[in-house]
Amino acid sequence: MTTTDERLRDTCALVTGAARGIGAATAELFHAHGATVYLGDVDDELGERVAAKIGARAHYRHLDVTDESQWTRVTTEMADRGHPMRVLVNSAGAASKASIMQTSLADLRRMIDLNLVGTFLGLQAAGAAMTTGGSVVNLSSLRGVLATAELGAYGASKFGVRALTRVAALEFAESKIRVNAVCPGSIETAITAGADFADDDMDAYVKSIPLQRRGLPLEVAKAILFLACEDSSYITGSDLMIDGGTSAGAKTPKHPTRP
Numbered sequence: 048m049t050t051t052d053e054r055l056r057d058t059c060a061l062v063t064g065a066a067r068g069i070g071a072a073t074a075e076l077f078h079a080h081g082a083t084v085y086l087g088d089v090d091d092e093l094g095e096r097v098a099a100k101i102g103a104r105a106h107y108r109h110l111d112v113t114d115e116s117q118w119t120r121v122t123t124e125m126a127d128r129g130h131p132m133r134v135l136v137n138s139a140g141a142a143s144k145a146s147i148m149q150t151s152l153a154d155l156r157r158m159i160d161l162n163l164v165g166t167f168l169g170l171q172a173a174g175a176a177m178t179t180g181g182s183v184v185n186l187s188s189l190r191g192v193l194a195t196a197e198l199g200a201y202g203a204s205k206f207g208v209r210a211l212t213r214v215a216a217l218e219f220a221e222s223k224i225r226v227n228a229v230c231p232g233s234i235e236t237a238i239t240a241g242a243d244f245a246d247d248d249m250d251a252y253v254k255s256i257p258l259q260r261r262g263l264p265l266e267v268a269k270a271i272l273f274l275a276c277e278d279s280s281y282i283t284g285s286d287l288m289i290d291g292g293t294s295a296g297a298k299t300p301k302h303p304t305r306p
């Protein structure tokens with residue numbers, strides 16, 4: 048990807064979950080806009096390959112977001128190499144689908160640990176590393192705004208991400224660190240490739256989206272870029288819906304013709 052728009056020139060960003068999906072698209076877009084980008088993930092083979100494909104200012108590092116010591120290792124290394132973190136995108140995450148009665152405690156804890164604790168540790172790392180200010184973008188979800196049956200564990204983690212986003216925005220404002228969340232609807236990535244989602248009727252679902260299609264990772268990445276750079280300099284503590292209109296409300300149901 049090439050562009051003459053260098054909105055992130057001289058900016059160093061860390062994107063978690065960057066081996067694929069929204070994280071990978073974001074890392075590539077940031078690089079195209081002049082950033083030095085560190086890609087963190089647990090899929091080392093894919094992460095290395097994606098970083099090499101993106102370009103010379105892209106560096107892959109193993110980063111399990113649930114492990115505090117790994118955050119310290121990566122952000123310390125960035126600073127030592129003259130690339131102090133100024134932008135953080137907390138994109139690492141996973142989804143599971145089951146009713147509350149069918150959700151095991153282990154799965155609930157896995158969702159909370161990865162999606163919520165991972166974001167919490169990222170915020171702590173940003174608070175420590177962004178000594179001259181910066182921007183954090185957290186990945187919440189449409190399902191962190193609209194409660195959705197069978198997405199209890201995932202939804203709880205993503206509602207929590209929005210709460211942490213607002214609290215961090217308030218606490219970090221003095222340090223000139225802005226914190227915002229994006230809330231994507233259904234985006235075409237591998238996150239729902241697992242067995243939990245195999246029975247979903249995707250055609251019916253797509254018909255329920257006002258824009259009548261799923262979103263693309265690049266469409267989320269463009270919104271993240273906006274929140275990461277100075278174009279959004281007066282925005283903090285906000286949620287940006289990227290859901291094709293789903294959360295706007297419901298269309299008026301068609302009434303039967305009156306006699």
Ligand SMILES: NC(=O)c1ccc[n+]([C@@H]2O[C@H](COP(=O)([O-])OP(=O)(O)OC[C@H]3O[C@@H](n4cnc5c(N)ncnc54)[C@H](O)[C@@H]3O)[C@@H](O)[C@H]2O)c1
Nearest residue numbers: 064066067068069111112139140186188231233234236238
């Ligand atoms: N795709 C969607 O429809 C959608 C909708 C709303 C929100 N989101 C959110 O966007 C974010 C990215 O989702 P995606 O669709 O790109 O998913 P994805 O499954 O394509 O990518 C997730 C990435 O996170 C990595 N990861 C998993 N566990 C990790 C860990 N412990 N530490 C570091 N990395 C880890 C995976 O290896 C993978 O590369 C997630 O937080 C997800 O909840 C996605």
